[in-house]
Each structure stands twice: as structure tokens, then as C-alpha cells.
Amino acid sequence: MSSLPPVGRLKWTDVPTPLRTRLETALGSTVVDAATPAGGFGHQLAAALTLASGRRVFVKAAPDDDPLTDANVHEANILDVLPPGAPAPELLGLHRAADWTAVVIAHLDGPHPDLSPASSDAGQTWALLDKLTSNPAPTAYTTAVVGTPSGAAGLHGWNVLLANPPGDLNPDVRHRLLELAELEAAWPALAHGDRIVHGDLRADNMVRDHDRGVTFVDWAHATTGPACIDAASLAPQLVLAGHAPADIARLLCDHPATAISPDTTTAFLAALTGHWHRNARKPAPPGAPDLRAYQHRAATAGMALLALRMH
Ligand SMILES: Nc1ncnc2c1ncn2[C@@H]1O[C@H](COP(=O)(O)OP(=O)(O)OP(=O)(O)O)[C@@H](O)[C@H]1O
Ligand SMILES: [Mg+2]
Incomplete structure (x- = not known):
């Protein structure tokens, strides 16, 4: 599963020595290899460490003045309180030294799931989502997300594009701009709920572990919200x-998480697609050269689904 590090990712050797030593002491063994998996757009350390003992663990680390450290600490808090059986790896520890913070997580062994029609991974993922959202989040989880603003609730983009339509906007999209902006405007009022929300579910935030099957990783954006x-x-x-x-x-019409709230589902899809459409047109952020091209493709996919839900 290891491959060349994505552009801009911090490496194990970038972590200050006191924190590396702290981790090796806590893990009871020295690190003999650090492999950066492909996937994701972040710049922090996210690596599978192989220890001299042969054991492997997964570590995310960043300097404390990097906003990703807050996200990593949030992820650690979430991994600690997810209900038993949730499709997530276990938290193994959180360590701070030299103004850096590292989160150690159980290592999952396998590739990203294959979400293409040729694979059963997509079906497995839908089933996991059904299970994850069929009950309200446990109290410990709800407590852990208090004060963490929901990224999903703030998604928007059509309002900005409507105010100043870009010249390259597809004509089909252009003539639906007003309707899309209205759907998106309905989203913030619908964005609340008591279900567990991973908040960033893509193939590169899942691993098909050899033993556990499809498992969700990167819980840094987890919050509560509607099941959809x-x-x-x-x-x-x-x-x-x-x-x-x-x-x-x-x-989407049939799945339990979305079937019960079709209007909320459509409003969310509109907000998400608007977010992609708007952000795809911005300059690339440092260290994430592929992000804008991805957002362009995602915006087109989202629009294809929305068109089927709009009248
Ligand atoms: N517990 C784990 N075991 C093995 N590999 C993992 C584990 N967690 C994540 N990965 C792999 O590492 C990659 C990066 O991890 P993760 O997505 O958590 O980091 P990130 O920096 O927050 O990502 P992003 O760039 O999406 O913000 C994932 O795409 C996945 O391939
Ligand atoms: Mg990720």
C-alpha cells in the first residue's frame, strides 16, 4: 500500500527528535520504516510506521501552530468515543513534544476500497452507513463534538456563482442557477441532527482492511447531523x-439514511455541489496541486445527481 509520498506531505524525519523518541518509547520499539500512503490532500505527516518489533501503527502529526493539529486532536477524541462496531480503527495514543502533536492509530492493512461497479466495496460501504446512522449518536460522542462547528453546515457556492456567473459555466447549470441557489439556501436550517457524521467520506478516507473489510479513516471532520x-x-x-x-x-431514494429526508438530501447535495463548483475556480492552495481538478470532476458528478432530483 505504500508508494511515493504525495507532494508536500511531511515525512517521519521532519518530526522533531523529542517527539519521535517519545513515540518510540511509548510504542516500546524503534521505528525502522515510515511509508506514506497515497491519497488525501493534506500536508501533515500521515504515515504507516513499521517498528523493529514488526508491529505497524499509523501516525498523524503536525506542529501545534498548524490548524491540522486541532483536527488531529479532534479525530483522536472521536476515535475514543465511537460506538463499538463502528467502522473505524482504534486510537492508540496521543503524544506531545517539542510543540508538535502526534496521534497514533491502529494500522489498517489493505488498499482503498474500489468504489467502481465492478467491486462489492460500494455495497459494503452503503451497508456500513446504514448501520452507522440507524441510531442516534451515543452521548459520549455528542459531547466530544460539542463546540466543533459542522463543516457540512457551512457548505455553499451557488449564491456566489449566481451573483457573478463565471463565463465557463455549463449552460444547463447556468439556467438552473437560481433554483440551485434556493436549494442550497435551505440547507443550513436542515443541517442539524443527532446522527454520527464522518463528514469527509471518499475512497481515500477508507481502507479495505484484510481482516475488517471496508473501514472509515480520517475522522477529523466528524460531527453530528442528519443521517443523509x-x-x-x-x-x-x-x-x-x-x-x-x-x-x-x-x-439515494432507497437507502435508509437518505430515503427518510429527501428534501434535506437534495439541499445538502446542492450545497456540496455548489461548494465544489465555487472552489474549483479558486487558485490551488499550497501543497495540494490536485485539489482543484478533483473539485471540477466532483462538481460535474454532483450536478448529474442533482439534475435527476430537480424538477
Ligand atoms: N489507520 C490507518 N491505517 C492505515 N492507513 C491509513 C490509516 N488511516 C489513514 N490511512 C491512509 O493514510 C491516508 C492519509 O490519512 P488521513 O486521510 O487520515 O490523513 P489526512 O492528512 O487527514 O488526509 P487528508 O489529506 O484527506 O486531509 C489515507 O488516505 C489512507 O490511505
Ligand atoms: Mg484523508
């Missing part, structure tokens, strides 16, 4: 992976 958020986020990813939009639109 993760399922509706996954839907455009499946279109990007080669599924026919009509098949996925039908799935």
Missing part, C-alpha cells in the same frame, strides 16, 4: 468511480 450527509457525500464519489448517475440517484 455521509450517504449523499458518497453518491458523487460513486459516479466518479464509474456508476451511472441514474443508478446512484435510485440508491
